[in-house]
Amino acid sequence: MKRALIALVAAFALAGPALAVLPGEQLRDPKLEARARAIGSELRCLVCQNQSIDDSDAALAGDLRVILRERILAGDTDKQATDYIVKRYGDYVLLKPPFEPQTLLLWLGPALVLMGGAVWVATMARKRNPGDEPPPALTPEEHEQLLRKLDAESAL
Amino acid sequence: MKRAVFLAPVALFALVIIAFAAGLGRDPSRLPSTLIDKPLPVFDLPAVRDGDVGLKTTDITGQPRLLNVFASWCVSCRVEHPVLLQLKASGVPIDGLDWKDEAVDGRKYLVEQGDPYRLAGNDRTGRAGIDLGVAGVPETFLVDRRGRVRYKHIGPISPDDWSGIIKPLMDRLRAEG
């Protein structure tokens, strides 16, 4: 049991994103390397289309990983390093699209659907107050009784 | 009012289908260049050919021209090559950037396939190409007389691409003051 606990804690001791970087590319300083990986995992590989440059084995992705690390060593902030790549390849490389007028629907759409639906569900609830529920339909016996009663009355 | 609620799905769906239909004809891998109407990035590359001057940004001015990015390892460049040779013969100035390639291999490629280039530089590390936003080869930039990028063509230039798209643009640039 104790061994299991030790293993559990050891398994959780370190945390970092999963990547496909090559051994030679990594920075010595683990903090800077972690930053490079975090940035790289949000940049799209251009040749392979649906991978981040950190997940990709493509040569160009490797070049961009190295450039990213050079920028970080040169003292760039995360944003400056990202902008360096964006300046060359455009917004397309950003796996997290920028928040701008043209992407308003993309970013706010989910919240709009949720709120619109909530309003609809709420009005439905108000309209369908259980107090307004119509009385249950007549059973055949009741119907029969009613008819007899009506007949009796009209006979008068 | 109630009807409108029930009509909403079909209306939304119509919009989506129109967008899909319009999206079908587009190639998602063709990226627009971020350099359009901007000056070429600065580079100074060693020569591909023996005893040559190489390729410097400052040399790519004076008249409208093409800057073609190629590599000896690139298969579709070989498809494009005869077109480039023809363009050269008809007097179109083309400069070449040999991307992520050894100069020796680039030289051999030009000897074997023919040499359409006025100036040719070797970009062994690929950095100049990356500064140009090159994702793959071949790519071709149309540069005006002041050294600004005006158009980028992705993939091999076919004769139709030249006569239909690039030549009219080039003629317009030539007419510019």
Add this chain to the structure above:
Amino acid sequence: MTAEIGQFALILALVLAGVQTLVPMIGAWRLDPAMMAVGRTAALLQLLFIVVAFVSLGACYVTNDFSVALVAEHSNISQPLIYRIGATWGSHEGSMLLWVLIVALYGGAVAIFGGSLRESLQARVLAVQGLIGAAFLGFLLFTSNPFTRLSPIPLDGAELNPVLQDPGLVFHPPVLYTGYVGLSIAFSFGVAALIEGRVDAGWARWVRPWVLVAWIFLTVGIAMGSLWAYYTLGWGGWWFWDPVENASLMPWLLATALLHSSLVLERRGALVSWTILLAILAFSLSLVGTFLVRSGVLTSVHAFALDARRGVYILGIIAAMTGSSLALFAWRAPVLRTGSLFAPLSREYAITINNLFLLAATATVFLGTFYPVFMDVLHGDKISVGPPYYKFTFVPIFILLFVLVSFGPVLNWKRDEMRRLLPRLRWPAGLAAVTLVVAAAVFGIAHLFAALGLALGVWLIVGAFIVLARRWRIGQVSRSDMFGLVRSTPLAVWGLVIAHAGLGVTTVGITAVSAWQTNKVLSMSPGQSVKLAGNTITMVALRPVNGPNYEANQAQFDVVGAFGRSTLTSERRMYPSSQTTTTDAGIGVGILGNIYISVADQNPDGGLTVRMWNHPFVDWIWAGCLLMAFGGAVSLADRSLRVAKVERVVVRPLAAAAEPVIP
């Protein structure tokens, strides 16, 4: 000869699908029993001929008949038998043939098992099913014929995409398609109900098992796809928000919503038009998924067949099928009987809100998947939408949804009270709170998000079991009374508990692997050791090995951890026929997590690039999915028994009582 038989069978199937569409539809309109009966015969014959076509194609592959273009493109002499069989549905044409086969299988099932259905409803359902079959048989024959011959006949074929040469190929597509296409039955029932103008509890009772079947297969199919990607792509991810993955996730989300809303319809007769709309949308998203994969409108690592003409055809099918059914919905749904009423605090209401969140989640995935297309069309801009987008949109919606999940099953139908509701949840809420505090204390405030995820998992699992505890009145009745209650617990309740608990298990897995996975990338030579997450990993051997149709560089690792020692092998495979390399990762599976090692190319220093991960609790993700599917199966077992029993007693009168629906 075999190919010609297949070809001819497909043409006959197309004709029969046409008959299946027209004759019963007219028959139902004229109330002509003979014409309606034609639908059943046509459905079974259509199925027979598609089976013939499918077996023919399979036979061409098994015998490596390279005169058939498709076989020459996807098989060769050295390809193992199992991948020759798998290649039957491993290509575009083959997978579409599988698609129509499953459409016909469902049609045949309605013809055989739908005997207790109202005759006109069965006829109309079969007609709509026939139309779907006809549309895709036409697609197959006119744009993607699997039986095209080659001349001259090549001596050897090319190769099935090596990434697909994996046992996963044999199971994943058939299972996933059974799920996708299963939603066509819900669609057919929905459209038939709109034409009939009549929806009642009986309708819901008939539809629900089909939805459940589709949902079970979708759940397993998606989980298998995720697992396959995990061990085959070589970088240990299990979900990439890739367009093709999203294409399977969207129908699943709506099928989940449909599963719950049809419960309300069945039990309480409410959410009538909403349920029909969901049925139409769920299958439409299956179609959109097909469009996405087959048209290349979004490039993706998975889009194996990119062809604009096929895209146009499928888009036409979607426009016609979904468009007309939504138009039918707009016309007919307003006159459908609206159901009974329920209070803002009731199980019906909880399920309505569940549907709302699932719809919002679907809309999010839809926006994320297709916004790049919309941007390109409207502005000419190319953008990408990747995992970070979903982290900020989809994940919050799902967290809120998961918080709500445990409320549903403890709420009473029709009406409930808050002061009675809250005490029922004291155990799940209490244990979740304890988990949150303990996890935050042990792992630190930096891992607060992960602690929240674990608490959510506990909330779901305990919340599921509290349903049983309440039902058995634990602590309130004598032991013998309780055993009686345990024995009388319907399978449907067990199904609910298992499925909701499975959701909790998956949540724990996702949380743990996202927060605590560790990874090392290094260059290793035999004899070298490295420590990863408490394990010592030593490369003990590196040698070339040869497979039937590939050459590989195989590395062997010795892993010594707290639980003992194990040996993992990891390969980099090269398929000479198609000049493709693939990765076969070595995975050491453990209850607390996996050690995952993949090898890449030789480095300049002579070592081999080795990437290794520790993935804590990652298997819980798929185990939870299997639990969900198992819960569905348990629930289905209950239904099939009960439907048969109830049929004679209740449903007929119920349907009769609801007769005059359209004035």
